[in-house]
Amino acid sequence: xxxxxSSPSFAFMQVLNSISLGMNLFIIAAGLSLIFGVLRVINFAxxxxxxxxxxxxxxxxxxxxxxxxxxxxxxAAGLSLIxxIIERGLFQWLYDKEHLMQLLLTFAIVLIMGDLAKxxxxxxxxxxxxxxxxxxxxxxxxxxxxxxxxMLCVVGPLIFLGLWLLVEKTRWGRLTRAATQDMEMLSALxxxxxxxxxxxxxxxxALAGVGGSLAAPINSPxxxxxxxxxxxxFVIVIIGGLGSLWGSFVGALxxxxxxxxxxxxxxxWQDVFAFLLLMIVLLIRPWGLFGKPEREGH
Amino acid sequence: MISVFRSAAAAVILxxxxxxxxxxxxxxxxxxxxxxxAVYGTPAMHGHNMxxxxxxxxxxxxxxxVVTFARDTKLKPAAAAAAAKELITxxxxxxxxxxxxxxxxxxxxxxxxQEGVVYIATIPKTIQMTTxxxxxxxxxxxxxxxxxxxxxxxxxxxxxxTSVCDIQLDYAYGHDLAAGIEKGLAKxxxxxxxxxxxxxxxxxxxxxxxxTQILGAGCEIVTSGLWGSHFVNFAQQAKPFGLFDRxxxxxxxxxxxxxxxxxxxxxxxxxxxxxxxELWYDHSFPGHKKFQSDLAKRSGKNxxxxxxxxxxxxxxxxxxxxxxxxxxxxxxxxxALEGMTIKTPVGDRTIDPKTHQANTGQFWGPMVKKSGVDYxxxxxxxxYPATLD
Numbered sequence: 001x002x003x004x005x006s007s008p009s010f011a012f013m014q015v016l017n018s019i020s021l022g023m024n025l026f027i028i029a030a031g032l033s034l035i036f037g038v039l040r041v042i043n044f045a046x047x048x049x050x051x052x053x054x055x056x057x058x059x060x061x062x063x064x065x066x067x068x069x070x071x072x073x074x075x076a077a078g079l080s081l082i083x084x085i086i087e088r089g090l091f092q093w094l095y096d097k098e099h100l101m102q103l104l105l106t107f108a109i110v111l112i113m114g115d116l117a118k119x120x121x122x123x124x125x126x127x128x129x130x131x132x133x134x135x136x137x138x139x140x141x142x143x144x145x146x147x148x149x150x151m152l153c154v155v156g157p158l159i160f161l162g163l164w165l166l167v168e169k170t171r172w173g174r175l176t177r178a179a180t181q182d183m184e185m186l187s188a189l190x191x192x193x194x195x196x197x198x199x200x201x202x203x204x205x206a207l208a209g210v211g212g213s214l215a216a217p218i219n220s221p222x223x224x225x226x227x228x229x230x231x232x233x234f235v236i237v238i239i240g241g242l243g244s245l246w247g248s249f250v251g252a253l254x255x256x257x258x259x260x261x262x263x264x265x266x267x268x269w270q271d272v273f274a275f276l277l278l279m280i281v282l283l284i285r286p287w288g289l290f291g292k293p294e295r296e297g298h
Numbered sequence: 299m300i301s302v303f304r305s306a307a308a309a310v311i312l313x314x315x316x317x318x319x320x321x322x323x324x325x326x327x328x329x330x331x332x333x334x335x336a337v338y339g340t341p342a343m344h345g346h347n348m349x350x351x352x353x354x355x356x357x358x359x360x361x362x363x364v365v366t367f368a369r370d371t372k373l374k375p376a377a378a379a380a381a382a383k384e385l386i387t388x389x390x391x392x393x394x395x396x397x398x399x400x401x402x403x404x405x406x407x408x409x410x411x412q413e414g415v416v417y418i419a420t421i422p423k424t425i426q427m428t429t430x431x432x433x434x435x436x437x438x439x440x441x442x443x444x445x446x447x448x449x450x451x452x453x454x455x456x457x458x459x460t461s462v463c464d465i466q467l468d469y470a471y472g473h474d475l476a477a478g479i480e481k482g483l484a485k486x487x488x489x490x491x492x493x494x495x496x497x498x499x500x501x502x503x504x505x506x507x508x509x510t511q512i513l514g515a516g517c518e519i520v521t522s523g524l525w526g527s528h529f530v531n532f533a534q535q536a537k538p539f540g541l542f543d544r545x546x547x548x549x550x551x552x553x554x555x556x557x558x559x560x561x562x563x564x565x566x567x568x569x570x571x572x573x574x575x576e577l578w579y580d581h582s583f584p585g586h587k588k589f590q591s592d593l594a595k596r597s598g599k600n601x602x603x604x605x606x607x608x609x610x611x612x613x614x615x616x617x618x619x620x621x622x623x624x625x626x627x628x629x630x631x632x633x634a635l636e637g638m639t640i641k642t643p644v645g646d647r648t649i650d651p652k653t654h655q656a657n658t659g660q661f662w663g664p665m666v667k668k669s670g671v672d673y674x675x676x677x678x679x680x681x682y683p684a685t686l687d
Contacts, residue, residue: 003514010514017506115332123336124557125527127534127565137538146538149506219503220530223336228503263507267497268468270507 004264009143014260020149022256023156024215028229029236030163030248031207037243038180038200041091042099044106047230048113049079049205053212054221055117058126061216068131072213079209080202087201092194114223123223128216148217155214159207160249167245176200180243235274239281241291250289322365323358323626325350325616326385328378328396328406329609335373337526338398338605341557342421343368344597345606346395349613359620367391373398375405382409382417392626393418395612399500400424400470407436416628416635420612421605424470425478428655435628437635437654439612439647441684443471443523446550446573447478448485449662449682450521453548453571455487462490463517463545465508467528468497475523475550493517498524505532509539518545525551529558533567542567549573554665555604559674566665566674573660573682576607576644580661580679589643611642615649615656645681659683 003010032046056078057071066074086109094102129135130148137144167173178186179196187193219225236255240247255274263270287293327346329339350364358364367389369381378397385391386409394410394417397403403422410417411433419427419438423446428438454462464479466472476495483490494515496508509532512520520541524532529551536542547570552558554572556579578594578601581587589610593602615635620626623634636651647656663676 003511007514010510013510014507017510021504021506118332118336123340124561125337125530127530127562129565130534130538135538137540144540146535148538218531218535220527220534222527222530223332225503225527228501259504260507264511267508271499 004261013143013145014264015257016145016149016153018256018260019156019253020152020256021260022252022254023152024211024218025229025232025236025255026156026249026252027159027214028208028211029233029240029252030159030245031204031211032233033237033240033243033245033248034163034207035201035204036237038176039091039095039197040099041095041102042106042242043204044103044230045086045109045113046204046208046233047226047228048110048117049082049208050212050215050229051117051221051226052082052113053079053209054128054216054219054225055121055126055212056209057213057216058121058128058221061131062126062128071128071216072210075209075213076206079205083202083205084198086205087198091201092197095197110226114226118223121221125220125222127220130217152214156252159210160245163245172196172199235278238278238288241288243292244288244290247288247290321362323360323362323616323620324389324391324393325364325366325613326382326389326391326394327366327368327609328371328381328385328394328402329368330373330398330402331368331370332372335371335398337557338421339370341597341603341605342396342398342609344593344603345609346613348593348596348606349610349617353613353617359617359626360624364617371396371398371402371406373402375401378402379405379409382406383413386413386415391415393616393631395616396420396609397422400427400474403427404431404470407431407433410435414628416632418612418615418635420608422471424474426470426474428653432654435632437615437632437649437656439615439649439656439658440608441575441658441660442655443474443478443550444481445478445658445682445684446523446660447475447480448482449573449660450479450548450550451482451486452682453662454483454490454519454521457519457546459518459546460490461493461517462519462521463494463496463512463515464492464521465496465498465512465532466523467500467502467525469500472497472500472523479521490519498528502528503531505535508532509536509541513539513541513544520545520547522547522549523551524549525553526558529553530562533562534565537565537567542569545569546571552604552660554661554663554676556601556673557603557605559665560601562674563672570665570674571663572665572676573662574604574676575658575660576604577661577676577679578602579675582679582681583643583645585641586643607642607644611640611644611647614640614642615647657684 028050035043053075056075060066060071060074061068134148138147236251240251258273262273329342331339353364371378397406397419398421400422403419416435421440423442425443466476549572552574555574578590594600618640619634623630635649639648649656659682661679662682663679665674666677668675
């Protein structure tokens with residue numbers, strides 16, 4: 001706490017720490033939120049998708065030495081393929097069923113993919129090197145800050161912008177938004193709703209993969225890494241509002257700031273404030289800061 | 299005709315006696331074998347199974363075959379306690395062994411106390427287990443946080459630095475290691491100043507707030523017990539800040555083990571001094587070469603992990619105590635363990651009859667680059683015996 005008040009560069013570092021953490025989490029949480037917004041599926045398997053993204057990055061960049069960017073592309077492609085298999089093979093049969101069935105299915109996927117990861121990559125904690133040029137620190141004039149973290153501070157908003165333009169400014173985006181309102185009407189108008197669904201699931205899952213691949217140099221790919229991230233993502237999307245892109249973005253930033261400054265100011269209570277915030281939001285505005293109240297009869 | 303019946307009856311009695319003699323010794327083994335903890339539990343099970351196979355090949359315990367009932371602790375105290383209870387009440391195990399994290403170890407120990415079954419903790423390190431939470435049926439063959447903290451303090455003294463930052467995980471092991479380091483510093487290096495105490499939650503993935511606080515505090519040494527993926531994440535996040543160029547990082551938590559150094563490869567940071575129970579490339583103690591060779595065959599890799607030796611030693615204590623007691627009755631078995639000495643691939647081990655703690659020392663040293671391999675090795679290797687006097 002003293003350092004925060006006495007050292008502006010230290011305080012600024014905490015701001016950057018908060019933004020970079022928030023942006024990494026946003027990339028993952030946005031996928032979770034997007035899938036819920038359109039498909040109305042609470043995908044518990046999203047964390048395990050993130051874990052697969054990190055492992056794919058390890059295989060591509062460290063084992064195969066094909067480079068970091070190739071690792072990101074491979075993670076996105078790999079998770080897209082998994083998404084097609086899961087959505088077409090499993091989810092499409094459960095859209096009409098109650099939420100409990102969907103939850104159980106996603107939980108089963110968590111267990112199956114978790115064991116699959118152990119069979120493929122083993123149980124060791126792995127490490128992924130920083131890409132060339134991003135391993136060191138950047139001189140910001142009054143302090144140095146890790147270049148890779150700065151990159152996350154830039155990539156997060158770019159992904160947000162890309163998603164926002166896609167959803168708000170394209171015909172496909174309008175159809176997607178319409179699908180969230182009245183899927184049957186859209187179908188009656190001759191729109192291929194299943195195609196919209198599978199595409200959304202691919203984008204959401206690929207975001208988890210990209211988030212995992214980007215996290216790999218700072219978060220060791222290891223069994224069980226999905227359990228932590230899924231909790232953080234749910235906190236973010238509940239604070240921001242399930243299904244809202246803006247909500248995920250702002251929720252992730254709030255989480256980043258609360259977690260980082262909480263760790264500095266009251267280190268023994270670092271987790272409490274994020275969950276306290278979650279409780280307050282649930283009590284006062286259960287649909288989240290940017291969400292909309294659930295309609296009856298969906 | 300009567301003699302034929304007598305012979306047949308005698309044969310039946312003998313056969314039933316033989317069945318009784320061939321009854322099994324049941325070991326309930328508790329490691330995390332799925333999820334995050336599998337990274338430790340899986341190799342520990344290799345060591346456990348190797349030990350059990352050796353015992354059975356040598357005729358078992360009291361001539362009876364040893365069988366294992368393995369359960370996943372899920373790295374959670376509640377799950378471990380439930381599994382321990384189930385092993386005792388349903389499977390009827392004679393002895394419990396294993397545990398990984400300190401909180402899990404304490405949970406299993408509590409079940410052992412309630413049920414009157416001996417528990418040998420092979421990995422948990424919290425000092426509480428053999429001090430204020432000691433009971434007549436709990437024994438520990440791993441090291442503990444006071445031994446570890448004392449070794450860290452001795453290394454701090456050797457380096458001749460004056461200021462220390464401490465970062466630990468916020469649970470039993472982290473708190474107890476911090477206390478162990480404090481005690482050690484008071485004894486070996488009383489002039490060293492503790493600048494900052496930091497805690498991170500178990501399972502934490504982001505350490506930027508702590509890293510920047512350490513940098514801001516300006517200490518010369520960082521003492522720690524961040525283990526496994528906690529250390530990998532901390533190191534990967536701290537390197538771009540230049541932390542490892544500014545401080546010497548002295549850590550418990552066995553981050554000098556080959557499973558960490560080998561997997562991190564060239565990502566392993568500079569200026570790290572740490573510990574391990576065993577090194578596949580160090581044959582300081584008699585019997586280690588054969589142990590390592592057998593383990594390599596079993597695990598299918600030459601560069602073996604550290605965790606198997608802990609589980610293996612636990613099984614060897616069960617073998618020795620069972621044969622000495624001549625029974626698996628908990629009280630008599632526990633009495634046999636008290637004061638017992640066995641030979642292990644990493645030196646002789648004796649269990650203190652009062653504290654039920656084995657004198658388990660560890661290898662400590664700086665992690666350095668070595669030509670020809672792409673991972674760090676410990677050099678020089680120094681064995682710190684488990685003594686606090």
